[in-house]
Amino acid sequence: MTAILKVAGVSKAFGGVQANRNVSLEVEAGRIVGLIGPNGSGKTTLFSSIVGYHPIDEGSIRFEGQEISRLRVVDIARLGLIRTFQQTRIYGGMTCVENMLISSSQRDARLLDLFQARSPEREERAGDLLDFVGLYPKRKLEAGSLSFGQQKLLEFAMALMNQPKMLMLDEPTAGINPTLINGLIDRLKRANEQFGITLFVIEHNMRVIMNLAEHIYCLAHGELLADGRPEEVQNDPRVLDAYLGAH
Ligand SMILES: Nc1ncnc2c1ncn2[C@@H]1O[C@H](COP(=O)(O)OP(=O)(O)OP(=O)(O)O)[C@@H](O)[C@H]1O
Ligand SMILES: [Mg+2]
Missing domain, CATH: 3.40.50.300 (P-loop containing nucleotide triphosphate hydrolases)
Structure with missing residues (x-):
């Protein structure tokens, strides 16, 4: 083993x-x-x-x-090696896609800036992973408008963003x-x-x-x-x- x-x-x-x-x-x-x-x-x-x-x-x-x-x-x-939290840690005022894009900041502090975090490749991955957790139709909505369960799914997708x-x-x-x-x-x-x-x-x-x-x-x-x-x-x-x- x-x-x-x-x-x-x-x-x-x-x-x-x-x-x-x-x-x-x-x-x-x-x-x-x-x-x-x-x-x-x-x-x-x-x-x-x-x-x-x-x-x-x-x-x-x-x-x-x-x-x-x-x-x-x-x-x-x-x-x-990435962890998620008992209480979700998403940004309610940002859209689901934006939350996905900044989630790499866990991995690289330089990517905290959303502008820098955007790239066609990362946006595509964000879309794919939102689809994977069933949140693709809600990708442009503010994360704060999601139900608690959906926010947990978003957090899971955000963790996957970091591969x-x-x-x-x-x-x-x-x-x-x-x-x-x-x-x-x-x-x-x-x-x-x-x-x-x-x-x-x-x-x-x-x-x-x-x-x-x-x-x-x-x-x-x-x-x-x-x-x-x-x-x-x-x-x-x-x-x-x-x-x-x-x-
Ligand atoms: N930052 C902290 N400062 C002081 N005490 C803490 C801190 N974090 C945890 N503890 C204490 O350590 C013990 C273990 O807490 P922990 O949160 O790890 O338990 P848990 O198994 O995750 O519980 P739960 O199932 O309720 O989430 C508890 O007595 C808790 O009060
Ligand atoms: Mg606990």
Whole structure:
């Protein structure tokens, strides 16, 4: 197996809160891997650590064999590792296409300027990807006028604009109605199969993650509790306890 991402012994505290403690996990290239765990178990913190959003206290994070734990977000994005956020981060006053064009700023700070970000090739890619997520008819509308679910689809398309090798999605289906969720699952699978993008997905919806992921890690209280195939993790008494104990 070739691990595209290797997290080893990562710890991160915020003041007195130990958000992650000695977390080790691997994501195999080309796979779809899930990350589950009760609220506050440290999932988002781990994603933020991996993409360089904040420094880690201890441990090592390797992407394609390269240590990235001291790199900046833009440098990590440039290597092809991109994340999306639990709350969408789109510009409501800009059109869908404009949001797509500036999304490369994650990858290259010099492209922040929309004027510079325009090129026939990038505009074509933006159109293709908006079509891929089903938003092509809305491409000229302000992103703020989209429904919440559509904004999540736009954010997904924006992440694809950067042509990542690996995409980390923080609760992609949260707030999306059940009928749209199936369409999103289908697109995530197609991004994995057709574009070869490795996916690492935080998800609270068990039906979604069981359907999507080939391997699942479960965090509880900042520590890795269990991992395995979806059916193994789903039936693991420690995982059930963590969820029931959290409510
Ligand atoms: N910037 C921060 N400053 C202080 N504490 C933080 C910060 N970010 C996260 N925490 C704390 O770290 C712990 C883990 O939070 P995190 O957001 O990683 O959990 P999560 O598993 O993503 O939860 P959820 O499922 O609710 O999104 C929580 O106790 C949270 O309050
Ligand atoms: Mg979170």
